[in-house]
Amino acid sequence: RRTALRAAAALPAAGLIASPRIARAAEFDWKYGHNLPVTHPLHIRAQEAVERIARETNGRVDIKIFPNNQLGGDTDMLSQVRSGGITFFTPSALVIATLVPVAAINAVGFVFSDYGQVWKAMDGGVGAAVRQAISRVNLFAFEKMWDNGFRQMTTSGRAITDATGMDGLKIRVPVSPLSISMFRGLGAAPASLQFSEVYSALQTRIVDAQENPLPIIQVAKLYEVQKSCALSNHIWDGYWFIANGRSWRGLPADLQRVVSNAINEAGLKQRDDIAGLNATVQTDLESKGLSFNRTNPESFRARLRDSGFYGEWKTRFGEEAWGLLEGAVGRLA
Numbered sequence: 246r247r248t249a250l251r252a253a254a255a256l257p258a259a260g261l262i263a264s265p266r267i268a269r270a271a272e273f274d275w276k277y278g279h280n281l282p283v284t285h286p287l288h289i290r291a292q293e294a295v296e297r298i299a300r301e302t303n304g305r306v307d308i309k310i311f312p313n314n315q316l317g318g319d320t321d322m323l324s325q326v327r328s329g330g331i332t333f334f335t336p337s338a339l340v341i342a343t344l345v346p347v348a349a350i351n352a353v354g355f356v357f358s359d360y361g362q363v364w365k366a367m368d369g370g371v372g373a374a375v376r377q378a379i380s381r382v383n384l385f386a387f388e389k390m391w392d393n394g395f396r397q398m399t400t401s402g403r404a405i406t407d408a409t410g411m412d413g414l415k416i417r418v419p420v421s422p423l424s425i426s427m428f429r430g431l432g433a434a435p436a437s438l439q440f441s442e443v444y445s446a447l448q449t450r451i452v453d454a455q456e457n458p459l460p461i462i463q464v465a466k467l468y469e470v471q472k473s474c475a476l477s478n479h480i481w482d483g484y485w486f487i488a489n490g491r492s493w494r495g496l497p498a499d500l501q502r503v504v505s506n507a508i509n510e511a512g513l514k515q516r517d518d519i520a521g522l523n524a525t526v527q528t529d530l531e532s533k534g535l536s537f538n539r540t541n542p543e544s545f546r547a548r549l550r551d552s553g554f555y556g557e558w559k560t561r562f563g564e565e566a567w568g569l570l571e572g573a574v575g576r577l578a
């Protein structure tokens with residue numbers, strides 16, 4: 246096979262003999278793209294998972310990771326995973342919602358008060374409903390969602406302490422209808438940009454603010470181009486680990502089991518990593534010059550209620566999905 250010859254030719258000419266395993270091309274030679282720097286726990290745990298998969302399938306499944314938007318931004322990777330140009334992608338719930346609207350349900354403002362509620366919903370009925378909706382667009386979603394985190398707001402100027410700080414604020418949000426709707430409801434002037442564009446958009450002052458969980462602010466070095474961080478916890482966001490439907494169905498059941506176990510178990514470890522980071526990341530960011538303040542969450546919630554945000558999204562998600570969410574977090578306004 247040509248690939249085998251190429252692999253053999255690529256070996257150093259130091260008299261090394263190719264083992265059959267190295268020389269043989271993988272039966273399932275797949276690409277996985279994501280949008281985060283290699284220092285983020287999502288990348289580190291995914292790397293471990295693909296190594297485990299190669300080992301446990303004796304090289305039959307070979308997944309190469311393309312981190313940090315190397316294959317394009319979120320929108321590009323989403324269309325590539327649909328067409329099969331890449332086999333795996335980890336979109337945030339906010340982003341896959343451009344294709345599967347109900348996927349944004351975990352990102353409704355201020356619905357989760359802690360991780361207990363988050364995993365109860367996402368490992369339970371809410372997550373199952375979203376995965377089913379994802380399967381209807383011919384994608385496969387692995388069972389365990391990976392953590393992005395509770396989103397916080399950063400600005401280049403004045404600190405945000407309550408909802409009045411949102412007035413007219415030029416804030417970058419992900420490419421997601423829910424984010425735009427929520428920040429308009431809060432009184433801000435949101436702009437959708439892919440994550441690949443965020444650092445430079447802040448640096449060149451195309452926008453004055455952005456919102457992301459602290460571990461992202463840390464690994465993407467957003468503290469270099471922002472001054473203060475308001476602890477708002479306004480959205481809990483996670484990543485769905487998804488696969489192209491046709492590729493996934495073409496994988497024999499025993500290999501599917503190996504891949505699922507490796508990815509889901511890596512996801513659980515990644516959740517723990519983020520929990521660990523959450524305990525230390527603020528101090529680290531403070532030492533790098535970002536200042537922090539608390540916020541008054543009730544003032545944000547009141548604006549969202551008054552602007553009709555909750556009513557609108559309850560209708561858009563439908564009674565059934567909304568009911569599942571309320572089953573995990575209690576009755577919502």
Ligand code: X2X
Pocket residue numbers: 280336337339340393418419439440456457458461482
């Ligand atoms: O784009 C973002 O802000 C990020 C990194 O949180 C997502 O992937 C949604």
